[in-house]
Amino acid sequence: MCGIVGYVGSDTKAKDVVMNGLRRLEYRGYDSAGITLYNARFRIFDTYKDIGRVEHLAQISKLAMPSTIGMGHTRWATHGAVTKNNAHPHSSQSGRFIAVHNGVIENSDELKKQYLSDIYFSSDTDTEVIIQMIEKLSIQMSVENAISTTLKLLEGSYALLIIDTHNPETIYAGKNKSPLVLGSSKDGHIIASDIMALSDYCDSFVALKDETFTVVHDNRAHFFDLNHQLIEPEYLKIDNDFYQAEKGEFEHYMLKEIYEQPSVIRRIISRYLLDEKDEIDEHIAQQIELSNRLYILAAGTSMHAGYIGKFLFEKYAHKPAEVHIASEFAYGQPWISDKPFYIFISQSGETADLRACLTKIRKTDAKVLTITNVKTSTLAREADFSVDLLAGPEIAVASTKAYVAQIAILAILADKIGAGLDIKASLNRVALVMDKLLKEQKISEIVKEKLVKRNCFYIGRECDYYTSLEAALKLKEISYIQAEGFAAGELKHGTIALIEKNTPVIALIGNRELSAHTRSNLKEVIARGAQPIVIAMRNASLSSDDIIVEDVHEALTSMIMVVPTQLIAYYAALDRDLDIDKPRNLAKSVTVE
Ligand code: M6R
DSSP states (O other), X not given: OOEEEEEEESXXXXXXXXXXXXXXXXXXXXXXXXXXXXXXXXXXXXXXXEESOHHHHHHHTXXXXXXXXXXXXXXXXSSSOSOTTXXXXXXXXXXXXXXXXXXXXXXXXXXXXHHOXXXXXXXXXXXXXXXXXXXXXXXXXXXXXXXXXXXXXXXXXXXXXXXXXXXXXXXXXXXXXXXXXXXXXXXXXXXXSSGGGTTTTOSEEEEOOTTEEEEEETTEEXXXXXXXXXXXXXXXXXXXXXGOOOOTTOSSXXXXXXXXXXXXXXXXXXXXXXXXXXXXXXXXXXXXXXXXXXXXXXXXXHHHHHHHHHHHHHHHHOOOEEEEEHHHHXXXXXXXXXXXEEEEEESSSOOHHHXXXXXXXXXXXXXXXXXXXXXXXXXXXXXXXXEEOOOOOOOXXXXXXXXXXXXXXXXXXXXXXXXXXXXHHHHHHHHHHHHHHHHHOOHHHHHHHHOOSSEEEEEESTHHHXXXXXXXXXXXXXXXXXXXXXXXXXXXXXXXXXXXXXXXEEEEEOOGGGHHXXXXXXXXXXXXXXXXXXXXXXXXXXXTOSEXXXXXXXXXXXXXXXXXXXXXXXXXXXXXXXXXXXXXXXXXXXXXX
């Protein structure tokens, strides 16, 4: 993953722009960070980099001179360990070229062997291969040609910013598969991995296309394909409000985002379900009707929302649907019906595994819908249709409000093709019940008392099983407790061997018809010493249950059942004093395969 940002202009604000941009891009990786800034007095670039977070970089670079050009990087390691040497920016052997890079160059070892055996490398990164190639080629050709020739040789993904120290008022930027946007303001240009890094300074942006590069100089940006032919950019307006996100009174973004869920549902209702202005393209429902099987592709939390989508489409709208892990679908050979319709679900709209699926699907005539929280994202732009989740920026790495919004959108789509969910009233009810639950919740006490082990199981049936998968993922990713979600009836077929005295088993009982079965499965584990925690809907509850939530439409119980599990994960991580918004080894937007 990684986040990159660069500024070139007439104002001496490069350091502020780059540091602010890095703070906003830190969700993309936070192993190490670096910045390079032009020092006009000595005509050199001052580079600062180290392992650690962007705030540490701010400390070590605090004496840097004001500058009109600079670029920075926040890293999520792919090639090479988390070390200062592997942190970006990287320089070519002579120091002439400097680069920051997001992506993975799959043929870097081959390029190194074939062209660069005489070059000294100071890091283990694939990025250094790019910059050494450019330096080598620039001996025989212009810098622009050296860049385009190098980019043509690269296999893999890159969003790349390059500075030639012999020509220090220019930034070159190349893009393939990894996201890269260029924003223009009156005093200069900012190029970054995400609009978030531009939104405080720019009103419009260009999303660079794959296999293109841009040269930014003298307050102008020129765009080229890799054959060095000029291409016409398309400037789009930035929705600046979308990118403003503060924690406010909350200690963490995750908690804030959990508490925002009722208002997200109300926003979805007001934009998509008021008769006079349904903003969902009517062709989407037509395409779903025309298809004979839906293929829902996603990763992680978004995939869990996909399972709920399958449940809604099949049980209520009688439309066959399959859910696939994006990274498996991209290179596997699943049987595809003769009239498929693809639904991609991605909070970020940048997930590389889904982009690989898109490449595969584009070889057929099938149509693709992307459901995403970032309407300007790559997957939103490249799909045939897109629906905006309207969840507002989700900053915490652990996804919460986007997940609930994904289910709401899937329910609306299922309803459009006849699921009969009385969707407006049903979603309103979910928002109301969620408000109440969030006001009265006492989950931190339950967590302190009962979640005392290093492992934990969630169990449930039908869509409670899907919720248990999501609940377990949330607990794992932020509290580092080993957690698994199971179909309640499946535990006894092997995994029950792991139950010991006090192993927490959290039963999700949102479905009244199946509650007796789930409760029997719970008894089986209690008999083996498990510590049970029960979360139940009122109409399926017993007075002894730990958390009882008020009833909602039976098709939408998963939207409400997930909330206590999000809070369990949050308080478990809080108790362990962990970095809740930026858990270890993770990044918010996974732009590598
Ligand atoms: O941006 P996407 O929804 O495509 O991301 C998919 C997963 O990487 C994401 O849901 C991940 O599982 C989250 N960290 C979960 O909280």
